[in-house]
Amino acid sequence: MMPPCDSPHSLFFLATMDVGRATRAYEALKSLLFLYVVSRYALKSQRHLRARGVLASVREFYRWITQQVLLLVLRLPKMKAKVALEMGQAKLDIENRLVPKGPDVTRHLSLPKEGKSLEWILAEMDKMDDEMSHATNWRQGKISGAVYHGGEDLERVIVAAYAKYAVSNPLHPDVFPAVRKMEAEIVAQTLQLYNGPNGAGTMTSGGTESIIMSVKTHRDWARAVKGIAEPEMIIPSSAHAAFDKGAAYLKIKVHTIPVDSYTRKVDIKAVKRAINANTIMLVGSTVNFPDGNQDDIEALGKLAVKYKLGLHVDSCLGSFIIPYLEKTGLSEGSNGKYKLYPCDFRVPGVTAISCDTHKYGFSPKGTSVIMYRDAELRRHQYYVSPDWAGGVYASPSLSGSRPGALLAGTWAAMQYMGSDGYLESCRSIVTCARTIADRIVSSIPELYILGSPPASLIAFGSKHPKVDVLEVGDKMSQRGWHLNALSNPPAVHIACTRLTVGKEEEFIADLKDSIREAKLQPSGQGTMVRVYGLGKSSAVGPAMVTQLASAYVDAMYKA
Incomplete structure (x- = not known):
């Protein structure tokens, strides 16, 4: 039998019931929130697995575990010092390639007190070009993309x-x-x-x-x-x-x-x-x-x-x-x-x-x-x-x-x-790219063309166990060619432009010589081998490449 509603016992009883309801509601709310979070992350995981597949997801997880272990090892004093030394040297090499050095280099770190003449400005620009004389001369046409030059007449226009x-x-x-x-x-x-x-x-x-x-x-x-x-x-x-x-x-x-x-x-x-x-x-x-x-x-x-x-x-x-x-x-x-x-x-x-x-x-x-x-x-x-x-x-x-x-x-x-100008430009550039591709297929058995490129760019990889295509790319750099290195798979590409047209045979001849040299005298010290090879050398390779790339960007802003 319940006590009278106005008795102290009844008030205590009702309060207890309210607390119980509130507790049950709170527990139910917690359970719903827990189920929501679990179901949300389960759905995300399911979508992730569906997109990447089980094997790829397992490989990603294994790579992440391996990376964490290697990063821990690299924190050991001896390894940390070794990595710092090597990265420091690599960063210095990058800086030396980009930033002119020496007592004859004039640096403009603050505004001149009085304005300079046009003649002085143009002369100083010429001087800056001379200070980096080792840079690629794009007008020679030995360059992949980068400069899409329509000719001197168009330049004037x-x-x-x-x-x-x-x-x-x-x-x-x-x-x-x-x-x-x-x-x-x-x-x-x-x-x-x-x-x-x-x-x-x-x-x-x-x-x-x-x-x-x-x-x-x-x-x-x-x-x-x-x-x-x-x-x-x-x-x-x-x-x-x-x-x-x-x-x-x-x-x-x-x-x-x-x-x-x-x-x-x-x-x-x-x-x-x-x-x-x-x-x-x-x-x-x-x-x-x-x-x-x-x-x-x-x-x-x-x-x-x-x-x-x-x-x-x-x-x-x-x-x-x-x-x-x-x-x-x-x-x-x-x-x-x-x-x-x-x-x-x-x-x-x-x-x-x-x-x-x-x-x-x-x-x-x-x-x-x-x-x-x-x-x-x-x-x-x-x-x-x-x-x-x-x-x-x-x-x-x-x-x-x-x-x-x-x-x-x-x-x-x-x-x-x-329209006529672009039509002729397309014809000559694409013909140039296909000529290079066909000549590689027919006369360079160590290399293969990636896919079936329909336009102006072709990439080649190595199918010879003793030919590192990145080493070949470095040897081409020594011959004045400015090409692009790729990863996954390792390859080198050239984007043909108007500047490349007419240099097909020179490219093929230099490529054959570079392959011969890469077989006999692989140095492993070129930019392509060191940077792009590093990215695949270990689980922490991409992190090291990221550091080098950041150092490259830093060097771009060093006056």
């Missing part, structure tokens, strides 16, 4: 356009209406080349910014349209590092999918397995930077349509080569090799394409175009601050103020070259 608009800023289109018009026309003309006449786009400072802008655009689109708060993207292992850079800046998880070792195309089945509810975009290249091959854009497009995702086609390196390959007749390849497959806005599912005008468009460095299938998607790229104390602030890309002179130089270069 660009300089004249730059001089005319040297102080212009597209941030103020009412002050510089001609620059605004030129930028809009550059975007429209590039869209036409990539078969996107109803598309939209903007200019950027280069391929990296174009890619980061596309990542940002697809992230914001997915958040607004699909409610995705924890975005993920899927890229091939051959994709440009700018995608990882953009993901790091924008807090997006990246699933990196391996490419086929023979075709060098991304594994489409693995891409499909990696897609989940948080996926915002897929990525494919035409062509990729490491080995110049093309992903299966049509297959990626089908996945993008089916799962309602974005699909970015990176054609920064394809530039003004890819749009003209079809017109030259070279897109069909030869002997079953070098075929170019559909990759522009004609492919359903493609939502964005990046194209560097400052590569094979021969425009001034610092210009690129990011294109979208429609203007609605492009709006997610913009940044708008309506409540800023300085007034309404709106910009299309990362930069606020931009150099209008570069836009004018790009517009001038495109008008000067014209």
